[in-house]
Amino acid sequence: MTIQNPKPKIEATIAILGAGAWGTALANLAAANGHQVGLWSRESSESLADVIAGADIILSAVSMKGVRPVVELIKPLALSSDTIIVTATKGLDPSTTCTPAQIWQAAFPSHPVVVLAGPNLSKEIEQGLPAATVVASTDAEAAKVVQARLNSTRFRVYTNSDPLGVELGGTLKNVIAISAGTCDGLQLGTNAKAALVTRGLAEIIRIGTHWGAKTDTFYGLSGLGDLLATCNSPLSRNYQVGYQLAQGKQLPEVLAALQGTAEGVNTTQVLIQLANQQGISVPISYQVYRLLQGEVTPQAAVDALMLRDVKPEIGSWRY
Numbered sequence: 001m002t003i004q005n006p007k008p009k010i011e012a013t014i015a016i017l018g019a020g021a022w023g024t025a026l027a028n029l030a031a032a033n034g035h036q037v038g039l040w041s042r043e044s045s046e047s048l049a050d051v052i053a054g055a056d057i058i059l060s061a062v063s064m065k066g067v068r069p070v071v072e073l074i075k076p077l078a079l080s081s082d083t084i085i086v087t088a089t090k091g092l093d094p095s096t097t098c099t100p101a102q103i104w105q106a107a108f109p110s111h112p113v114v115v116l117a118g119p120n121l122s123k124e125i126e127q128g129l130p131a132a133t134v135v136a137s138t139d140a141e142a143a144k145v146v147q148a149r150l151n152s153t154r155f156r157v158y159t160n161s162d163p164l165g166v167e168l169g170g171t172l173k174n175v176i177a178i179s180a181g182t183c184d185g186l187q188l189g190t191n192a193k194a195a196l197v198t199r200g201l202a203e204i205i206r207i208g209t210h211w212g213a214k215t216d217t218f219y220g221l222s223g224l225g226d227l228l229a230t231c232n233s234p235l236s237r238n239y240q241v242g243y244q245l246a247q248g249k250q251l252p253e254v255l256a257a258l259q260g261t262a263e264g265v266n267t268t269q270v271l272i273q274l275a276n277q278q279g280i281s282v283p284i285s286y287q288v289y290r291l292l293q294g295e296v297t298p299q300a301a302v303d304a305l306m307l308r309d310v311k312p313e314i315g316s317w318r319y
């Protein structure tokens, strides 16, 4: 059997912003591909200006709360006109409800912005286990460049032309992952989990398409793929939040002990605010919201979902 090697890679200069779990894993992937990689965080001895100087690609892997501050830090710095900006953050801005890519694009309107999302639990990637991801942009060439720079025999990169759908898939699944963790924490069984994840996907599609994303995107790696990864793995911080709430812990206690960021907690707040304003039905996310607010017990949230009016299944992502 002939093993086909990936195309020869072109060496690039890649600046990674955010040295948390995901930024570090992405920096290691990029370095393994032979690129010159700079990794910046607030703790770095090197300045942000030095790290991004001459970068072909700036890849942001800061958590949602860091996106605006980092954008503001970069705005006054000189960026080469063809620098591609890649965003790997999965969240929604609480003050504007914007996605990370929308924030980057508004700040740098003449630069291509590419979204990177997929089933990418960083611990597994750091172990060298195989994974796949999606890079999405309205600028097809920019997405192809990022694909060529990051693709490897252990990290398979697909392109996609629906950045909003890819970003929302990765962001909204965190809310459903909290519900899946709760389901497992309550030991509700495999049937319940399958129902929750499937109806969770319907809910993601209902919201995502309302906001302008394409239905098909949510059946891909960044939608269904990431939903399966995070709803089934104790490595997911969002899953952990739900699991531990089901064990009777309080949210502040869970978050204090959590390693890294569970973006689903803030995403749930923004999502419910928007869903209420726009009249979108999001029953599972609403129960996650009530659970996080301490308004309902895990078991009462399950009961509320089971007591909903009956309805036909097909087409029900629309209502």
Ligand SMILES: NC(=O)C1=CN([C@@H]2O[C@H](COP(=O)(O)OP(=O)(O)OC[C@H]3O[C@@H](n4cnc5c(N)ncnc54)[C@H](OP(=O)(O)O)[C@@H]3O)[C@@H](O)[C@H]2O)C=CC1
Binding pocket: 017, 018, 019, 020, 021, 022, 023, 041, 042, 043, 061, 062, 063, 064, 065, 066, 067, 069, 070, 088, 089, 090, 091, 120, 121, 122, 123, 259, 260, 261, 263
């Ligand atoms: N871990 C994973 O498996 C994956 C995570 N993601 C997404 O990537 C993002 C980051 O996740 P992860 O790395 O796990 O999170 P971590 O909590 O491990 O790291 C968060 C990073 O964001 C930085 N940050 C936060 N606030 C600011 C700020 N105000 N200014 C500058 N930097 C800031 C932190 O910097 P500092 O260290 O200085 O506090 C840190 O580098 C999240 O949106 C997550 O959903 C996506 C795919 C996989």
Ligand SMILES: O=C(CO)COP(=O)(O)O
Binding pocket: 090, 118, 119, 120, 121, 122, 174, 177, 226, 229, 230, 235, 236, 237, 238, 239, 261, 262, 263
């Ligand atoms: O997005 C992720 C995997 O793709 C990571 O999930 P958590 O943020 O829940 O750990």
